[in-house]
Amino acid sequence: MKAKELMDKDFVYLSCEDSVVEVSKVMEEIRRFTCPVVNDNKQLVGWITSFDITRGLREGNEKINEIMSSYEDIITIHEDAPARLAVVLTANNKFVTVPVINDDNQVIGMVRACDIVELLSELYDIKVSKLYKAMQNQLKGVTWEELMDASALVSQKTTGIKISPEDYEANIMNATFGEAIWATGGLEKFFAGLISVGELVIARRVGKARK
Amino acid sequence: MKAKELMDKDFVYLSCEDSVVEVSKVMEEIRRFTCPVVNDNKQLVGWITSFDITRGLREGNEKINEIMSSYEDIITIHEDAPARLAVVLTANNKFVTVPVINDDNQVIGMVRACDIVELLSELYDIKVSKLYKAMQNQLKGVTWEELMDASALVSQKTTGIKISPEDYEANIMNATFGEAIWATGGLEKFFAGLISVGELVIARRVGKARK
Numbered sequence: 001m002k003a004k005e006l007m008d009k010d011f012v013y014l015s016c017e018d019s020v021v022e023v024s025k026v027m028e029e030i031r032r033f034t035c036p037v038v039n040d041n042k043q044l045v046g047w048i049t050s051f052d053i054t055r056g057l058r059e060g061n062e063k064i065n066e067i068m069s070s071y072e073d074i075i076t077i078h079e080d081a082p083a084r085l086a087v088v089l090t091a092n093n094k095f096v097t098v099p100v101i102n103d104d105n106q107v108i109g110m111v112r113a114c115d116i117v118e119l120l121s122e123l124y125d126i127k128v129s130k131l132y133k134a135m136q137n138q139l140k141g142v143t144w145e146e147l148m149d150a151s152a153l154v155s156q157k158t159t160g161i162k163i164s165p166e167d168y169e170a171n172i173m174n175a176t177f178g179e180a181i182w183a184t185g186g187l188e189k190f191f192a193g194l195i196s197v198g199e200l201v202i203a204r205r206v207g208k209a210r211k
Numbered sequence: 212m213k214a215k216e217l218m219d220k221d222f223v224y225l226s227c228e229d230s231v232v233e234v235s236k237v238m239e240e241i242r243r244f245t246c247p248v249v250n251d252n253k254q255l256v257g258w259i260t261s262f263d264i265t266r267g268l269r270e271g272n273e274k275i276n277e278i279m280s281s282y283e284d285i286i287t288i289h290e291d292a293p294a295r296l297a298v299v300l301t302a303n304n305k306f307v308t309v310p311v312i313n314d315d316n317q318v319i320g321m322v323r324a325c326d327i328v329e330l331l332s333e334l335y336d337i338k339v340s341k342l343y344k345a346m347q348n349q350l351k352g353v354t355w356e357e358l359m360d361a362s363a364l365v366s367q368k369t370t371g372i373k374i375s376p377e378d379y380e381a382n383i384m385n386a387t388f389g390e391a392i393w394a395t396g397g398l399e400k401f402f403a404g405l406i407s408v409g410e411l412v413i414a415r416r417v418g419k420a421r422k
Contacts, residue, residue: 001393024265033244033261033307050244050261054235057268084335084389091329096244096307113324118302120331124295126398134399138406177398178295182212187337187388188345194402195349195409202413 003086004079006119007100007109013038014048016065020056023064027053034097034110037068042106044099047074076101079108086111087120124178132172135198142201150200154193214297215290217330218311218320224249225259227276231267234275238264245308245321248279253317255310258285287312290319297322298331335389343383346409353412361411365404 012030014023014037027035027050037046046068056067076099077086089098090113100109136147148165151172155163163171175183184190223241225234225248238246238261248257257279267278287310288297300309301324311320347358359376362383366374374382386394395401 021269024269028262028266031262031305050265051239051242054261054264054268055239057265058232058235084387087328087332087335090325091332094242094323094325096324112305113307113328114301114305117298117324117327117331120328120335121298121302123334123392123398124298124331130399131402134403135406138403139410176295181334187334188341191342191405192345192349195346195405198406198409199350199413202410206417 001083002079003077003081003083003100003111004109006083006086006115007079007111008115009109011035011107011110013042013107014046014064015039016045016063016068018064020053020061020064020067023048024053024057032097036099036107036110037064038107041104044074044076044101044105044107045071047099074099077111078102083111087116090116121178124176126177128172128175128177128180131177131194135194139198139201139205142205146201146204147197150204151197154196154200158193158196212294213290214288214292214294214311214322215320217294217297217326218290218322219326220320222246222318222321224253224318225257225275225279226250227256227274227279229275231264231272231275231278234259235264235268243308247285247310247318247321248275249318252315255285255287255312255316255318256282258310285310288322289313294322298327301327332389335387337388339383339386339388339391342388342405346405350409350412350416353416357412357415358408361415362408365407365411369404369407 012035014035033050035048036044037048039045048068052067061067075089079100079102086098096113098111099107100111102108132147136142136144148169152163152165152168181187181190184193223246225246244261246259247255248259250256259279263278272278290311290313297309307324309322310318311322313319343358347353347355359380363374363376363379392398392401
């Protein structure tokens with residue numbers, strides 16, 4: 001995934017000559033704490049945050065170029081850079097927005113923290129039951145009941161707490177992937193548990209076939 | 212995970228009687244676009260964003276209570292609510308911050324979008340090789356070479372592209388979980404692939420044992 005696939009194309013850009021007062025009204029209206037400042041060729045030349053605006057209003061500055069951060073101080077991301085980089089920049093610098101630029105240094109979009117949250121959280125929201133269904137489809141011939149039976153056994157072995165296949169099923173039907181990795185103590189452990197279930201199911205199948 | 216485990220306890224709260232000008236300086240200094248307004252008992256009574264501040268400065272308001280959002284309009288999260296809810300609120304409402312309150316309606320922290328990004332992105336950054344190591348540990352007696360061999364075969368079957376066990380290993384050593392689920396087309400597919408590898412490894416082990 002590239003930065004350009006994650007960016008919001010719906011943004012407002014400012015000019016150096018824009019009035020601080022007018023810009024303050026626009027930013028309130030569109031509810032954006034940050035805006036890029038561009039030249040006539042839409043190339044990035046500055047950056048405005050609400051902090052610049054409040055200072056500018058207080059100190060009576062008139063034009064945007066009196067209060068903006070200069071180009072050298074702006075952290076940007078190229079449209080073809082991995083989206084992952086935008087995530088790292090946001091997390092490490094506590095940004096709310098990272099401007100996305102093309103080869104000509106034109107601003108073509110903005111990656112916003114709230115949009116990243118939405119994207120990343122989708123993974124956490126996947127139902128655990130979907131993973132079990134994927135496992136069942138993969139292990140052809142294994143029934144759902146056999147899977148729940150093996151899962152309850154593995155769970156019991158791992159946690160020391162007795163659980164029926166029915167209760168186990170009820171748990172995973174409600175749980176999300178995010179909750180499951182949290183509950184098991186991390187992705188590797190969650191995953192190891194599922195492999196363990198798969199192993200047990202296969203062993204039982206082999207056992208049956210031999211009889 | 213609860214909201215209180217995700218919140219930032221380091222925040223500034225305002226009083227109704229605070230001066231708009233002074234607050235604007237504080238918010239610039241601590242670089243926060245939002246601040247809660249509390250009473251003497253630290254209970255939430257209002258909410259200030261940089262948009263309220265710019266409007267207030269422009270219109271000559273003096274005190275915070277003249278420009279703040281009133282309590283009824285603030286979306287809060289209880290400290291014991293699932294952290295997941297803070298994620299949903301942030302994504303759906305495009306928030307940068309959600310205030311966390313206790314039973315007494317006191318503000319005890321702030322959940323920030325950038326912190327959520329940091330937390331959620333950790334999962335995506337886990338190396339795929341770690342999952343294979345977990346699989347190897349789980350499937351006792353299986354060597355790393357057998358695992359890579361089976362993986363290359365499964366990959367070849369799924370994608371139709373021939374790949375050597377060595378190249379497969381090189382790929383997963385560099386890849387993160389986030390990249391892998393993106394490349395395979397989703398968590399369920401990635402996971403089904405791994406189950407398939409496990410199945411093949413077990414089948415081969417059983418085959419060997421019989422010989």
